[in-house]
Amino acid sequence: MSNSVYDVLKWIGLIAVPVITFLTALVNIWNIPYGDQIIATLAAIDVLIGAIVTIAKVQYSKKHKTVVTDVASSIEALSDKDGEVDTVEEQSQEE
Numbered sequence: 566m567s568n569s570v571y572d573v574l575k576w577i578g579l580i581a582v583p584v585i586t587f588l589t590a591l592v593n594i595w596n597i598p599y600g601d602q603i604i605a606t607l608a609a610i611d612v613l614i615g616a617i618v619t620i621a622k623v624q625y626s627k628k629h630k631t632v633v634t635d636v637a638s639s640i641e642a643l644s645d646k647d648g649e650v651d652t653v654e655e656q657s658q659e660e
Contacts, residue, residue: 566621566624571618571621571622571625574614574617574618574621575618577611577614578611578614578615578618581607581610581611581614582611584607585604585607585608585611588600588603588604588607589604592604
């Protein structure tokens, strides 16, 4: 999922809850026909968007963590090689 799609879905998810609350109040005040069904549908869509955003975030975090782990492993491997070189230099100085 692209960053722009994620951002749009997240924005909708964060804005939808207050909007649904507002619409619920209007439906109850004005007795709008099928108001409860409209509100329930909007709430269900909001839950779906929240799930999609959460799944995307988890997938991104796993991917990002893997990259960080790979970089950390590479750095660790390089520092091990440097340690071996120091050991060789120390041995040659002793001779």
